[in-house]
Amino acid sequence: TIVLANIAATSLSMAVGAASPSTAVANVVGSIAAMVQVLFGGFLLSRSNVAASTAWLFKLSYVNYAFEALMMNEFHGVKDFAFTSYTKPPVSIKVDGDVVLETFGFPTSGLQSAAMSLVAMSCAFL
Numbered sequence: 001t002i003v004l005a006n007i008a009a010t011s012l013s014m015a016v017g018a019a020s021p022s023t024a025v026a027n028v029v030g031s032i033a034a035m036v037q038v039l040f041g042g043f044l045l046s047r048s049n050v051a052a053s054t055a056w057l058f059k060l061s062y063v064n065y066a067f068e069a070l071m072m073n074e075f076h077g078v079k080d081f082a083f084t085s086y087t088k089p090p091v092s093i094k095v096d097g098d099v100v101l102e103t104f105g106f107p108t109s110g111l112q113s114a115a116m117s118l119v120a121m122s123c124a125f126l
Helices: 002-019 023-039 055-060 062-075 097-103 111-125
Strands: 081-084 092-095
Touching: 002 023, 002 062, 002 111, 023 062, 062 097, 062 111, 092 097
Parallel strands: none
Antiparallel strands: 081 092
């Protein structure tokens, strides 16, 4: 997943560089594209907290698909995931991994579709 996200980022950067008339324009456009990708990647903004008019930008973010795949790999199918507080005394809460995914707006299955989306975006940028 990390490699596919890296390939997608490289492809986007190469496409921006090839389409830009100068290096200054390429730097500005590439920086804005990278910021949009990270902003709608899923760890700065949650899908459940954005307006419907901008929710479609999550589908255009390769960072979103990479983060989605990593989250599914980490949490899907895990039983009794423990969140521990830093309070005195510490409080531990047992949660199902799929509940964590649903809370943050990620699907509970579809790791292969996220990987295929990264491959498709890499090919589209080239």
